[in-house]
Amino acid sequence: MSNTKDLSEAEIAAKKERKAAKKAAKAAADATPIEESKPSEQDEKAAKKAAKKEKKRKAEEGVDGVQDNNSKNENQPKKSKKTPPASTQDAENFFKENNMTVSDSSIKPLLKFDELDVEKALVKPLTNFEKPTPIQSITWPCLLQGKDTIGIAETGSGKTLAFAIPGLSRHVLSDTSNHTPSILVIAPTRELAVQTYDSIHKLDVTPSICLYGGVSKEEQKRAIKKSKPRVVVGTPGRLLDLVNDGGIDFSNIKYLVLDEADRMLDQGFEKDITAIIGNTPSSRQTAMFSATWPQSVRALAATFMRDPVRVTVGSEELTANKRVDQVIETIDNPRMKEQRLNAHLKSIRKEMGNARVLVFALYKKEAGRIESTLRRGGHAVGSIHGDLSQQQRMKALSDFKDGSVPLLVATDVAARGLDIPNVEVVINVTFPLTIEDYVHRIGRTGRGGAYGKSITFFTDEDKSHAGELMKVLREGGYEIPEGLKKYPAVIKKKDHGSYGAHFKEIDPDAKPKKITFD
Ligand code: AMP
Numbered sequence: 001m002s003n004t005k006d007l008s009e010a011e012i013a014a015k016k017e018r019k020a021a022k023k024a025a026k027a028a029a030d031a032t033p034i035e036e037s038k039p040s041e042q043d044e045k046a047a048k049k050a051a052k053k054e055k056k057r058k059a060e061e062g063v064d065g066v067q068d069n070n071s072k073n074e075n076q077p078k079k080s081k082k083t084p085p086a087s088t089q090d091a092e093n094f095f096k097e098n099n100m101t102v103s104d105s106s107i108k109p110l111l112k113f114d115e116l117d118v119e120k121a122l123v124k125p126l127t128n129f130e131k132p133t134p135i136q137s138i139t140w141p142c143l144l145q146g147k148d149t150i151g152i153a154e155t156g157s158g159k160t161l162a163f164a165i166p167g168l169s170r171h172v173l174s175d176t177s178n179h180t181p182s183i184l185v186i187a188p189t190r191e192l193a194v195q196t197y198d199s200i201h202k203l204d205v206t207p208s209i210c211l212y213g214g215v216s217k218e219e220q221k222r223a224i225k226k227s228k229p230r231v232v233v234g235t236p237g238r239l240l241d242l243v244n245d246g247g248i249d250f251s252n253i254k255y256l257v258l259d260e261a262d263r264m265l266d267q268g269f270e271k272d273i274t275a276i277i278g279n280t281p282s283s284r285q286t287a288m289f290s291a292t293w294p295q296s297v298r299a300l301a302a303t304f305m306r307d308p309v310r311v312t313v314g315s316e317e318l319t320a321n322k323r324v325d326q327v328i329e330t331i332d333n334p335r336m337k338e339q340r341l342n343a344h345l346k347s348i349r350k351e352m353g354n355a356r357v358l359v360f361a362l363y364k365k366e367a368g369r370i371e372s373t374l375r376r377g378g379h380a381v382g383s384i385h386g387d388l389s390q391q392q393r394m395k396a397l398s399d400f401k402d403g404s405v406p407l408l409v410a411t412d413v414a415a416r417g418l419d420i421p422n423v424e425v426v427i428n429v430t431f432p433l434t435i436e437d438y439v440h441r442i443g444r445t446g447r448g449g450a451y452g453k454s455i456t457f458f459t460d461e462d463k464s465h466a467g468e469l470m471k472v473l474r475e476g477g478y479e480i481p482e483g484l485k486k487y488p489a490v491i492k493k494k495d496h497g498s499y500g501a502h503f504k505e506i507d508p509d510a511k512p513k514k515i516t517f518d
Contacts, residue, residue, distance in 0.1 A: 086111050098134040103310040104147075109137040116140060118169040121205045125161065133158035134313045140166055143287060148308040150301055151289045154443065157313060160199045163257050163287045171254040171285070172206045172230045184250060184280065185233040185257040186273060188264045189413060190214070190390060191397065196259065197233040206230040211248075213238040214390060221247040236264065236272035243279050253280040261290040261297050267413075270300070277304055292436075323446035324426075325453045326473060330483030334459050337429055338373055344455055345379065345407070348425055355424035356400060359409045360441050361385075362430040370429060371409045383409040412437045420444060428456040435468035463487040 086094065091108045095101065110116060113126050126132075132140065135153045142149040143166035153159060163185075171182045185200075187193040190212035197210035207227045211220055211234035220238075224247060232239070232248065242248045256277065258264065264273060286305050290297050293312070301308060331337060341359065348355055359374075361367040364385035371383040382396030382405045399405035401420060408420075412432055423445045432438050438456070445452025458469070466487030470480050 099314050100134055101312045102138055107138060107141055107309060110140045111137060118165055119173050122165045122169055122203060125203065135159050136162040138311045142309045146285055148286045148305040150308050150310040152293050153313040154291050159289050160196050164200050167255040168205060179228045180252040181229055181232045181250060182252060183231040183255045184253045185259060186236055186239060186276065187233065187259045188267055190235055191393065192260065193233050193235050200231055210234060211238050211242060217241065224248055236269040236276065240272045240276050243276060250279045251281060253284050256280055256284050256286045258288040261288050261300060262292045262294060265296045322476060323451045324442050326442060326476060326478060327455045328458055328481050328484055329455060330458045337457050340457060341427060341429055342377060344427060352424055354403060354406045356406045356422055357425045357427060358423045358444050359427045359429055361409060361411055362432060364411055366430060367409045367411050379407050380405045381407040381409060385411040386413060424452060426454040431458060431462035431465055435465060435472060439472065458484060
């Protein structure tokens with residue numbers, strides 16, 4: 001068994017190249033016409049111009065971000081008419097209980113729905129829920145005061161209503177005579193965009209539109225003209241395309257939301273996003289949500305946000321959901337995967353009846369192949385991947401959600417950020433390209449306080465992930481399975497600008513350490 005440390009430089013370089021090629025192949029395989037479109041030279045220029053404009057705006061506002069009182073400040077807080085927020089002690093207890101940190105200690109969490117001072121129509125969907133989720137409790141007061149806000153929270157934390165309610169109240173319902181877009185939400189995938197759009201559309205308070213690639217741009221332009229949306233939700237490529245050719249005007253945007261910022265940057269959308277932001281006024285309010293807080297996301301926030309409040313729910317690092325039972329099955333012959341998948345499905349159906357099972361593949365072709373095999377094997381199955389039309393993907397998702405087809409095959413790009421409730425089991429037929437994707441995949445189960453199970457097939461081809469996987473398992477308090485111990489327990493760190501990639505050896509037999517803080 002070769003140890004990565006013993007490899008020659010040439011071998012390491014070749015390995016790097018293979019990994020880059022694998023990554024590029026994956027990007028191409030999962031590409032959708034819009035989501036993978038790269039920015040043109042013109043967009044890059046626009047991006048640079050926008051960054052400059054932001055710098056100037058910040059300079060004009062002074063280092064502490066305090067706005068000029070004489071200038072028109074559209075982000076003035078609304079006067080509160082309702083119950084005052086929690087006391088300092090209540091707030092501290094709440095933050096502790098929910099493992100939260102907030103960068104501005106003057107912000108008190110909103111612990112009950114009746115403290116929310118917004119129009120009645122906006123609180124209607126909340127009647128089904130018991131209390132605000134942690135991210136809602138803290139982002140509502142921040143955003144309602146007009147503050148730029150960064151929320152670091154996992155998907156499924158109730159963040160759509162966390163940003164939608166204050167945005168609609170402050171920037172749309174307060175000015176019903178306006179018929180141009182006031183709210184812009186940028187999301188990494190069309191599924192997430194559609195999901196966000198659906199939640200906002202359901203509130204039924206203002207015209208809204210969802211814009212993504214892979215469908216006719218001309219039709220979208222006609223729809224924009226006809227519906228005069230106040231809220232625009234979309235993916236970066238098509239939004240930029242539409243704004244560049246005059247199909248939509250963002251010059252009156254008052255509220256910008258960057259959803260799943262880390263994912264958008266991972267997908268190479270930085271220049272598109274920067275160019276889109278350059279078309280919005282600098283007086284806007286900005287909210288940004290991200291599951292993690294890497295340097296790239298910090299840089300984005302530093303460029304486009306004004307003295308933001310940062311709220312973290314849980315960890316800023318990606319950690320696996322503790323309510324998911326992680327099973328790792330090492331497989332010597334990859335050809336056995338489909339047989340093993342069938343065996344697992346059989347026992348799940350026997351033990352758990354019609355439980356929802358989400359099967360992950362790496363490439364869209366692979367997803368298609370697994371779907372066909374399962375169908376031939378008599379399973380009712382749907383799939384979501386880049387080779388399918390938007391309609392086909394949405395149909396598969398809704399059949400899975402309503403339980404009529406409780407088996408869904410998906411690729412990472414298509415599944416990220418989707419709100420799929422009550423998935424009992426996730427099966428990773430092929431290990432993902434990154435450990436972050438592994439954590440996101442298994443996080444599709446065990447949501448909303450429920451317990452879930454993940455089954456992951458691990459083959460020789462995945463050995464470069466063995467070290468990272470062992471770390472995730474140890475953090476969750478799991479024994480490292482014997483089959484996994486034969487692989488090098490090496491964690492490849494992210495490349496460093498000066499030192500390149502470097503490695504860390506870990507001990508697969510080490511007991512998980514529990515650290516208690518006073
Ligand atoms: P999101 O993070 O916006 O995708 O939301 C995930 C799920 O949480 C959605 O199904 C929401 O309807 C639901 N949700 C939103 N707010 C609450 C709340 N306060 N309590 C319970 N569930 C909620």
